[in-house]
Amino acid sequence: MFTDQVKKQLEDIVGEKNVAASNASKLAYSYDATPQFQSLPDAVVSPKTTQEIVEIMKICNKHKIPIVPRGSGTNLSAGTTPIDGGIVLLFKHMNNILEIDENNLTITTQPGVNTLQLITEVEKLGLFYPPDPSSMKISQIGGNINENSGGLRGLKYGVTRDYVMGLEVVLPNGDIIRTGGKLAKDVAGYDLTRLFVGSEGTLGIVTEITLKLLPLPETKKTMLALYEDLHAAAQTVSKILSNRIIPTTLEFLDQPTLKVVEDFSNIGLPTDVKAVLLIEQDGDSQSVDRDIHKMAEICRENQAVQVDVAKSPEEAEALTTARRSALSALARLKPTTILEDATVPRSEIANMVEAISQIAEKYEVDICTFGHAGDGNLHPTCLTDVRDSEEIHRVEKAFEEIFEKAVELGGTITGEHGVGAMKADYLHLKLGEAGIDAMKNIKKAFDPNNIMNPGKIFAKNSPKRVVVSQS
Amino acid sequence: MNTKEKERIQHDFKEKMDYDELLNCMRCGFCLPSCPTYIESDYDEVHSPRGRIALMKGVVDGVIEPDEDVKQSLDMCLGCRACEPVCPAGVNYGHLLEQARDIIYQNKELPKHVKVIRNVAFKGLFPYQNRMIGVTSLLGFYQRSGVQQLTRKSGIMKLFPDSLRTMEKVLPEVPKRKEMKNRPRYYKPIQQKKKKVAFFSGCLMDTMFLSTNNATAKLLQYAGCEIVVPQNQGCCGALHGHSGEKDQAKELAKRNIKAFEKAEVDYIITNAGGCGAFLVDYKHLLKDEEEWKERAEHLSMKIKDISKILVELDFHKKPLKLDQQIITYQDSCHLKNGQKTFMEPRQLLEAIQGASYVEMKDASRCCGSAGIYNLVEPEMSMQILDYKMEKTKETKAKTVVTANPGCLLQMKLGIEREGLSEEVEAVHIVDLLLKAYEEANL
Numbered sequence: 001m002f003t004d005q006v007k008k009q010l011e012d013i014v015g016e017k018n019v020a021a022s023n024a025s026k027l028a029y030s031y032d033a034t035p036q037f038q039s040l041p042d043a044v045v046s047p048k049t050t051q052e053i054v055e056i057m058k059i060c061n062k063h064k065i066p067i068v069p070r071g072s073g074t075n076l077s078a079g080t081t082p083i084d085g086g087i088v089l090l091f092k093h094m095n096n097i098l099e100i101d102e103n104n105l106t107i108t109t110q111p112g113v114n115t116l117q118l119i120t121e122v123e124k125l126g127l128f129y130p131p132d133p134s135s136m137k138i139s140q141i142g143g144n145i146n147e148n149s150g151g152l153r154g155l156k157y158g159v160t161r162d163y164v165m166g167l168e169v170v171l172p173n174g175d176i177i178r179t180g181g182k183l184a185k186d187v188a189g190y191d192l193t194r195l196f197v198g199s200e201g202t203l204g205i206v207t208e209i210t211l212k213l214l215p216l217p218e219t220k221k222t223m224l225a226l227y228e229d230l231h232a233a234a235q236t237v238s239k240i241l242s243n244r245i246i247p248t249t250l251e252f253l254d255q256p257t258l259k260v261v262e263d264f265s266n267i268g269l270p271t272d273v274k275a276v277l278l279i280e281q282d283g284d285s286q287s288v289d290r291d292i293h294k295m296a297e298i299c300r301e302n303q304a305v306q307v308d309v310a311k312s313p314e315e316a317e318a319l320t321t322a323r324r325s326a327l328s329a330l331a332r333l334k335p336t337t338i339l340e341d342a343t344v345p346r347s348e349i350a351n352m353v354e355a356i357s358q359i360a361e362k363y364e365v366d367i368c369t370f371g372h373a374g375d376g377n378l379h380p381t382c383l384t385d386v387r388d389s390e391e392i393h394r395v396e397k398a399f400e401e402i403f404e405k406a407v408e409l410g411g412t413i414t415g416e417h418g419v420g421a422m423k424a425d426y427l428h429l430k431l432g433e434a435g436i437d438a439m440k441n442i443k444k445a446f447d448p449n450n451i452m453n454p455g456k457i458f459a460k461n462s463p464k465r466v467v468v469s470q471s
Numbered sequence: 472m473n474t475k476e477k478e479r480i481q482h483d484f485k486e487k488m489d490y491d492e493l494l495n496c497m498r499c500g501f502c503l504p505s506c507p508t509y510i511e512s513d514y515d516e517v518h519s520p521r522g523r524i525a526l527m528k529g530v531v532d533g534v535i536e537p538d539e540d541v542k543q544s545l546d547m548c549l550g551c552r553a554c555e556p557v558c559p560a561g562v563n564y565g566h567l568l569e570q571a572r573d574i575i576y577q578n579k580e581l582p583k584h585v586k587v588i589r590n591v592a593f594k595g596l597f598p599y600q601n602r603m604i605g606v607t608s609l610l611g612f613y614q615r616s617g618v619q620q621l622t623r624k625s626g627i628m629k630l631f632p633d634s635l636r637t638m639e640k641v642l643p644e645v646p647k648r649k650e651m652k653n654r655p656r657y658y659k660p661i662q663q664k665k666k667k668v669a670f671f672s673g674c675l676m677d678t679m680f681l682s683t684n685n686a687t688a689k690l691l692q693y694a695g696c697e698i699v700v701p702q703n704q705g706c707c708g709a710l711h712g713h714s715g716e717k718d719q720a721k722e723l724a725k726r727n728i729k730a731f732e733k734a735e736v737d738y739i740i741t742n743a744g745g746c747g748a749f750l751v752d753y754k755h756l757l758k759d760e761e762e763w764k765e766r767a768e769h770l771s772m773k774i775k776d777i778s779k780i781l782v783e784l785d786f787h788k789k790p791l792k793l794d795q796q797i798i799t800y801q802d803s804c805h806l807k808n809g810q811k812t813f814m815e816p817r818q819l820l821e822a823i824q825g826a827s828y829v830e831m832k833d834a835s836r837c838c839g840s841a842g843i844y845n846l847v848e849p850e851m852s853m854q855i856l857d858y859k860m861e862k863t864k865e866t867k868a869k870t871v872v873t874a875n876p877g878c879l880l881q882m883k884l885g886i887e888r889e890g891l892s893e894e895v896e897a898v899h900i901v902d903l904l905l906k907a908y909e910e911a912n913l
Contacts, residue, residue, distance in 0.1 A: 023540060024526055024535070024544055025516075025517055028519075028526065033497065033498045033499045038534075072500055073498075092513060135500065137501070138504060328499040329560065331496075332559075335495065337560075
């Protein structure tokens with residue numbers, strides 16, 4: 001339990017000003033970007049070193065106090081909501097890039113470094129860190145590791161996991177372990193690096209990260225394909241891939257999403273069509289030209305009414321930046337915006353898009369769809385009002401059915417946002433009871449006292465949705 | 472804060488806060504990188520727009536009490552609204568802040584001296600232009616009579632905080648009382664008449680910065696405007712609105728609406744970013760008052776910043792010339808975020824021959840002046856100013872151009888604090904443009 005004595009001990013470790021426990025501080029860290037979840041921590045703690053984290057861990061482990069590691073709180077699965085109280089642990093003082101190794105093409109960094117800053121720093125040297133979550137302007141790399149974040153370039157380059165080579169982690173008992181390293185090959189024992197990436201802060205605290213870098217692609221091109229038919233747009237996605245082209249980005253946006261994004265960004269997006277595909281390819285200029293040309297052709301063959309290639313890098317940048325705002329921009333339409341993260345094999349995109357619109361109709365709810373169509377990762381987003389409990393109930397029903405459908409099509413309940421508290425109830429759909437048990441046993445081995453971000457990933461013994469009552 | 476105050480505030484939060492607007496914030500955090508106080512508070516969510524909205528909602532929901540920490544979080548906000556243009560969800564943060572501050576300040580028992588100061592400033596001084604003239608004249612007497620010299624020598628200024636002491640040094644030389652009293656009410660266009668405009672002369676701008684107002688009129692004349700300066704106008708009420716005195720702000724708004732609605736003009740021109748944005752916002756301020764709603768909208772529609780009309784009338788295509796120098800521009804937050812005017816000042820400055828324009832990094836980040844913020848939150852204000860000065864120095868500019876009296880004073884203060892007053896000068900864009908025009912044409 002969190003007592004005054006514990007608070008004092010924490011203050012002794014990190015300094016008084018790095019333990020915030022006012023009501024205002026607790027409230028400001030009681031939520032992340034996930035609607036409907038909010039819960040106050042006991043304190044917000046900002047350590048400066050790995051050693052301080054070791055000591056914090058020991059105290060919390062002894063007194064069984066939950067620890068929620070938190071980057072910038074942009075996640076969408078209530079992964080950083082302190083639903084059982086305890087302390088929220090911030091990395092704002094651990095925000096240094098430690099080394100960029102141009103011989104091994106790696107970057108070693110502390111967890112509090114801002115993702116966009118990291119990307120900018122390596123690009124200055126002609127290097128490339130491909131994962132680019134939409135929140136990269138705000139997010140921290142440590143948060144990306146914990147949630148295994150995706151992004152717009154996932155189709156060609158994969159997600160965060162595919163770039164993590166080594167980690168330093170503090171375990172709940174205070175031990176420090178190092179996994180992996182700057183090695184291209186390493187098969188010594190279990191792959192703990194992969195285990196920690198995407199573990200949502202439930203196993204330990206990542207304090208140092210070594211990431212793989214690539215050479216920066218020589219050039220890139222961006223184009224928009226416009227459709228009068230949702231299904232035709234979705235169909236195009238599979239056609240591009242079956243033509244053996246893997247673009248960097250292949251994004252899908254439906255009409256309502258286009259409208260709000262244009263409303264915010266004012267860059268002249270078409271708002272009179274039913275859907276668009278945002279397509280990007282990078283590489284050497286010859287093959288980029290060839291691919292873009294070929295893809296434009298495929299789009300036209302599949303009922304695209306118009307295909308436009310961005311005329312300048314600025315125009316291309318404006319398009320991708322606008323796309324990154326899609327989720328937040330949808331909040332313009334209704335008070336509450338619930339975004340989901342259903343993912344299917346690429347070949348099933350058209351079926352999934354169709355299923356989503358049928359399910360929305362069946363439950364009479366408003367669902368807009370956009371997402372990383374190219375990697376099968378869709379974001380059906382429900383526009384609703386948290387004050388209308390009857391409608392919220394229908395929304396939950398609809399999402400449950402969407403998840404069931406995704407799994408039925410060989411997909412999963414989350415492609416890049418994590419399970420967190422939001423999707424814990426649906427994990428069994430994907431894993432089955434045996435799968436969940438196996439994971440629980442892993443959790444127990446690392447964290448027997450269940451102090452690391454409790455209530456996340458696994459549904460049982462945790463309150464379902466902590467909705468703050470409104471009078 | 473005592474229990475009674477908290478209860479009253481909580482009650483009013485529930486009654487008066489725009490809950491739909493609070494819900495509009497979907498907590499994505501896109502606002503964080505643009506918030507100066509979030510950055511300068513070492514990335515503390517309590518001092519971010521997302522955090523402040525959460526606190527307001529927390530009070531409405533009854534999750535937390537409106538205690539001193541909540542009040543401090545709201546007080547610490549500059550109100551620069553840099554979070555608004557970057558918010559994909561389109562949350563009107565400025566309105567929420569105004570509502571919340573109004574509720575807190577109308578219900579909280581303030582310390583006696585704070586109350587006296589607020590009453591004198593908000594109720595006794597700003598609404599009355601003749602009193603503004605009086606006070607400014609006193610300042611003029613202070614400057615001209617030798618008292619200023621005496622005061623500085625006596626060391627009495629040491630009793631005041633550092634920033635205030637420096638501010639005393641950078642205040643402009645104020646005009647004579649007679650000049651302020653007899654400001655002209657009508658100007659003919661100098662060349663062919665293209666537009667008829669009304670000029671919003673403001674309170675501070677028409678006293679302490681009278682010369683800039685006169686320069687504004689001249690520029691408008693050169694650009695081909697016929698100008699009227701309606702008699703009964705007064706302070707725009709921005710300071711009131713931003714400091715939790717909404718009722719006062721409404722009174723001032725109504726007075727200005729009445730003063731301007733008789734003038735049949737194409738535009739109402741402002742030369743102070745803060746005033747302009749507040750005038751545009753009259754339509755929101757008076758949205759619940761049937762009799763005034765439309766009249767406010769009518770006025771809001773006509774508001775235009777001086778730089779915008781100058782570009783519209785092709786003033787930047789006229790010959791403009793200055794000595795060889797680097798100039799840079801510090802955005803007025805409210806001109807940029809409130810009135811969406813940021814290209815035009817740059818277009819005008821880039822058109823000046825002889826001078827080369829260099830964009831300052833983070834030019835649109837608040838300078839820390841923010842109405843009376845630099846007086847009530849001096850520490851944070853100076854921290855923000857220090858960053859601004861660092862970026863100013865990087866441009867190697869001789870002239871820092873501003874578009875709002877608060878920013879102008881703050882940048883002067885920054886230059887003085889850095890000991891750069893020999894090399895760098897802060898000016899209002901209007902004064903610089905007039906100089907450039909006269910150098911090239913007269």
